[in-house]
Amino acid sequence: MNTGKTILITGTNGFVGSRLYRYLHENTAWTIRGIGRRMGACVDYIADISQERDREGIGSHFPDVDAVIHTAAISRPSACDADPEMCRRVNVHATGELVKQFPDAKFIFFSTYAVYNREEGDSTEETPLAPTNLYISTKIAAEKSVARSRDYVILRPSVIFGFSMTAHDNYFMTLLKTVRAGREMVSQTHQFFNPVHVEVVCRIVQEVIALDIHGTYNIGSNEKMSKYEFNRAILDRFGLGSVRVIGKSESTDGILRPLNATISSEKIQRAVGHPIPSFPEMMETLSRECEGLDWGTHAQLPG
Ligand SMILES: NC(=O)c1ccc[n+]([C@@H]2O[C@H](COP(=O)([O-])OP(=O)(O)OC[C@H]3O[C@@H](n4cnc5c(N)ncnc54)[C@H](OP(=O)(O)O)[C@@H]3O)[C@@H](O)[C@H]2O)c1
Numbered sequence: 001m002n003t004g005k006t007i008l009i010t011g012t013n014g015f016v017g018s019r020l021y022r023y024l025h026e027n028t029a030w031t032i033r034g035i036g037r038r039m040g041a042c043v044d045y046i047a048d049i050s051q052e053r054d055r056e057g058i059g060s061h062f063p064d065v066d067a068v069i070h071t072a073a074i075s076r077p078s079a080c081d082a083d084p085e086m087c088r089r090v091n092v093h094a095t096g097e098l099v100k101q102f103p104d105a106k107f108i109f110f111s112t113y114a115v116y117n118r119e120e121g122d123s124t125e126e127t128p129l130a131p132t133n134l135y136i137s138t139k140i141a142a143e144k145s146v147a148r149s150r151d152y153v154i155l156r157p158s159v160i161f162g163f164s165m166t167a168h169d170n171y172f173m174t175l176l177k178t179v180r181a182g183r184e185m186v187s188q189t190h191q192f193f194n195p196v197h198v199e200v201v202c203r204i205v206q207e208v209i210a211l212d213i214h215g216t217y218n219i220g221s222n223e224k225m226s227k228y229e230f231n232r233a234i235l236d237r238f239g240l241g242s243v244r245v246i247g248k249s250e251s252t253d254g255i256l257r258p259l260n261a262t263i264s265s266e267k268i269q270r271a272v273g274h275p276i277p278s279f280p281e282m283m284e285t286l287s288r289e290c291e292g293l294d295w296g297t298h299a300q301l302p303g
Helices: 015-027 052-061 077-082 084-101 134-146 171-180 198-210 227-237 266-272 279-289
Strands: 003-010 029-036 067-070 106-110 152-157 185-188 215-219 245-248
Touching (some): 015 198, 067 084, 084 106, 106 134, 134 152, 171 185, 171 227, 198 215, 198 266, 215 266, 227 245
Parallel strands (some): 003 029, 003 067, 067 106, 185 245
């Protein structure tokens, strides 16, 4: 493993950014620095990337960076629709400007699996891009700026799951809170994907840097399932088989998404030289990190 590298991560108050910050601290000898909009356990430098002066501050504060991992984004489609201008400013403009701030660094960008919309699914990195909502359009536009970088990596992860205590709920935390509140879980029976545990994503990012990998890569489990099946599998794993999950074929939140959002992750598995762990193995990891968690009334949980 290389030592002496300095890695800058944006969005370290967020779910993936905070987990990456901790994972790379624990598993490498690299210097890891986090950027957030406000102070936090994984934040070393405060900056609002929608502001030019703050972006310039990042560039001058971190002159010698080997890799930038850019996770900061307006990551919820509903938040993008609520403020399209801010969504474009953060997701597209700020990304392009950050690329320019770090011309000599490896630039690793978190895009999304939802860039494709192919009826038969199993999209590869060569499948034409077809956005179904504003959030996805901004990710595609940002990818174009990132691809101008000398050394870039575009990651298109499927839904990333894992325990998190951050301000924005990820897919798993929304499920957990719904169950805790005693509400019925309504989920899509006709929307298919390849959910992947956050630790798997962190390990791949580490390998992308250590092995000096370049290009565009999907990341998802090798198993495909509907959102309904995923929710059911989690509830069964945690002994909550009696919790009602209602399956619906249409969108549950009014946001247009690809129905068959399944991807092939062959390319990244070849690049890192090992398979992505199976879905049952990822569920074991989830189980371990949720050990001791009370799905009923857990005092530590937000909300
Ligand atoms: N989670 C998934 O399932 C998934 C799947 C595919 C792709 N992705 C992509 O992966 C990345 C990480 O996702 P995530 O789940 O970790 O998202 P998240 O929890 O929403 O984290 C995003 C972070 O970006 C920060 N941010 C937003 N606007 C900012 C600004 N103007 N200046 C500085 N920071 C700003 C947010 O800061 P605040 O905390 O201050 O709001 C937040 O901490 C995102 O780019 C997302 O689009 C995620």
